[in-house]
Amino acid sequence: MKYDLTVVGAGPGGCMAARKAARDGLKVLIVEKAREAGTITRFCSRLLRLGSGGFSSGKPVTDIKLHRATCTVEIGPPGEHIIHMNTLPDDADIAYSGELAPVFNESWVAPTGASFDRHAGGRDFEGFVVDKEELLRGLLHEAADAGCEIRSGTRCLAIEDTDDSVELRVKTGSGGEETIRSKRAIVSDGSFSPLIDQLGFNEDRGESRGRIKFMSFILDRADVPFKNPRLRCSQSSLHSGFLNFGPWPPGLWEISCSASVASPVKLPDILNQFLTDSAFSHWFEGARIVGKQACNMDLRRPVRDAARGNVICVGDNAAYAETAIKGALGCGYKAAEATVFALDGKDGNGHYNEYWTHAFNFFSPQYSKRSRRLPTIPSALNDEQTDILYRWLKDNEIYGPPADVLPDNRDRLVDELPEIFAKFFGKLGSGEQAA
Numbered sequence: 001m002k003y004d005l006t007v008v009g010a011g012p013g014g015c016m017a018a019r020k021a022a023r024d025g026l027k028v029l030i031v032e033k034a035r036e037a038g039t040i041t042r043f044c045s046r047l048l049r050l051g052s053g054g055f056s057s058g059k060p061v062t063d064i065k066l067h068r069a070t071c072t073v074e075i076g077p078p079g080e081h082i083i084h085m086n087t088l089p090d091d092a093d094i095a096y097s098g099e100l101a102p103v104f105n106e107s108w109v110a111p112t113g114a115s116f117d118r119h120a121g122g123r124d125f126e127g128f129v130v131d132k133e134e135l136l137r138g139l140l141h142e143a144a145d146a147g148c149e150i151r152s153g154t155r156c157l158a159i160e161d162t163d164d165s166v167e168l169r170v171k172t173g174s175g176g177e178e179t180i181r182s183k184r185a186i187v188s189d190g191s192f193s194p195l196i197d198q199l200g201f202n203e204d205r206g207e208s209r210g211r212i213k214f215m216s217f218i219l220d221r222a223d224v225p226f227k228n229p230r231l232r233c234s235q236s237s238l239h240s241g242f243l244n245f246g247p248w249p250p251g252l253w254e255i256s257c258s259a260s261v262a263s264p265v266k267l268p269d270i271l272n273q274f275l276t277d278s279a280f281s282h283w284f285e286g287a288r289i290v291g292k293q294a295c296n297m298d299l300r301r302p303v304r305d306a307a308r309g310n311v312i313c314v315g316d317n318a319a320y321a322e323t324a325i326k327g328a329l330g331c332g333y334k335a336a337e338a339t340v341f342a343l344d345g346k347d348g349n350g351h352y353n354e355y356w357t358h359a360f361n362f363f364s365p366q367y368s369k370r371s372r373r374l375p376t377i378p379s380a381l382n383d384e385q386t387d388i389l390y391r392w393l394k395d396n397e398i399y400g401p402p403a404d405v406l407p408d409n410r411d412r413l414v415d416e417l418p419e420i421f422a423k424f425f426g427k428l429g430s431g432e433q434a435a
């Protein structure tokens with residue numbers, strides 16, 4: 001057999017897996033459907049969040065033992081940074097040659113400009129926004145240097161796990177089809193994967209809790225009254241979700257918004273109005289839209305045993321809802337390590353499944369309970385109430401994401417802002433989940 005391992009998909013999970021496996025001496029092929037591996041069209045805000053806080057709740061998880069996939073960044077001269085994967089050995093380090101945009105805090109902003117923050121100190125690092133394409137190209141370059149074969153413009157159409165190998169049917173850039181056999185496969189093809197469905201991995205996942213659509217515009221300039229910001233703006237009269245703003249290296253800015261796929265809301269219209277006719281539009285005077293990205297997200301439970309037979313599912317295809325870049329990198333590394341173990345006759349699948357089920361908050365019932373969704377602030381409050389809530393949080397020096405600070409301060413909210421309390425928790429106890 002020509003290959004020990006075929007990797008499907010050159011996102012963070014696949015690139016990391018291919019590099020590690022090739023460096024460990026396996027004969028590796030990576031196939032990527034994009035014409036040029038390392039280019040991205042699927043929307044991602046690209047923030048490498050430091051620490052182990054989750055998207056919605058920043059609190060540590062205590063009900064399961066976690067060795068969460070986290071990272072730190074060693075800043076070198078321009079173009080010579082190191083991304084260090086905290087729970088993994090040094091050979092997981094990534095030399096990153098792109099630009100880093102530091103984000104010092106995350107702030108929620110009302111139409112009046114009133115705001116509250118995730119962290120108490122304006123100098124607390126939230127993380128760095130990276131040039132994700134540069135990150136992937138660097139990993140692919142190193143994978144190729146270690147002997148990995150890269151086939152871009154090659155889409156995997158079908159996959160079958162047989163007793164002693166994996167067969168992949170692929171469509172090449174020229175339109176032809178071919179079958180590739182390898183001893184094992186790592187499938188890292190991102191959300192909505194038909195391949196892991198074919199292999200039966202989705203059978204224990206239950207129904208999706210819904211789908212969310214996202215859209216972002218990339219801007220060439222912006223002038224916001226916050227330093228190194230990542231902002232979640234609300235203007236309920238414009239949109240019932242947040243209007244997000246952040247840096248987009250190299251040197252650009254991103255605005256984005258989201259809504260349920262079931263909603264008739266047209267996200268491009270919302271973003272255009274945010275830019276030109278909103279409480280925030282003075283930030284964007286003279287800005288040009290230089291790019292657009294979009295994607296959907298599936299709120300589906302994670303696959304429990306992501307390694308079975310000769311296949312390991314890596315990253316977003318097996319996750320609720322997203323593993324984030326650092327999580328997918330961690331999964332890719334561990335999946336390659338597990339592949340080497342399996343080819344040596346050891347329990348590689350057990351090794352991966354142990355990592356997978358302990359590397360993410362979403363396997364913690366405590367985290368899931370905390371991140372049960374309250375109504376979003378812009379969907380619950382009008383512009384005036386948003387202003388009152390944000391000023392109250394700021395004046396009382398309360399910090400954190402809404403999913404933490406609102407439930408944690410229920411008693412004070414009842415007493416001090418009863419009208420706002422009722423908007424979030426009013427129906428609790430009547431059988432309706434506030435989440």
Ligand SMILES: Cc1cc2nc3c(=O)[nH]c(=O)nc-3n(C[C@H](O)[C@H](O)[C@H](O)COP(=O)(O)OP(=O)(O)OC[C@H]3O[C@@H](n4cnc5c(N)ncnc54)[C@H](O)[C@@H]3O)c2cc1C
Pocket residue numbers: 008009010011012013014031032033034042043044045046047048049154155156157188189190191214295296297314315316317322323324325326328
């Ligand atoms: C709205 C949104 C915002 C986000 N913001 C952030 C953020 O700020 N920070 C962060 O860390 N994470 C963020 N994420 C999550 C992050 O984008 C993903 O978790 C991460 O990219 C997952 O990596 P992956 O390798 O599993 O999959 P992907 O990055 O999706 O890569 C999959 C690759 O497989 C290829 N592929 C798919 N099908 C095939 C096929 N059949 N054959 C060949 N190739 C195929 C695709 O072209 C792609 O290159 C965000 C996600 C969303 C939806």
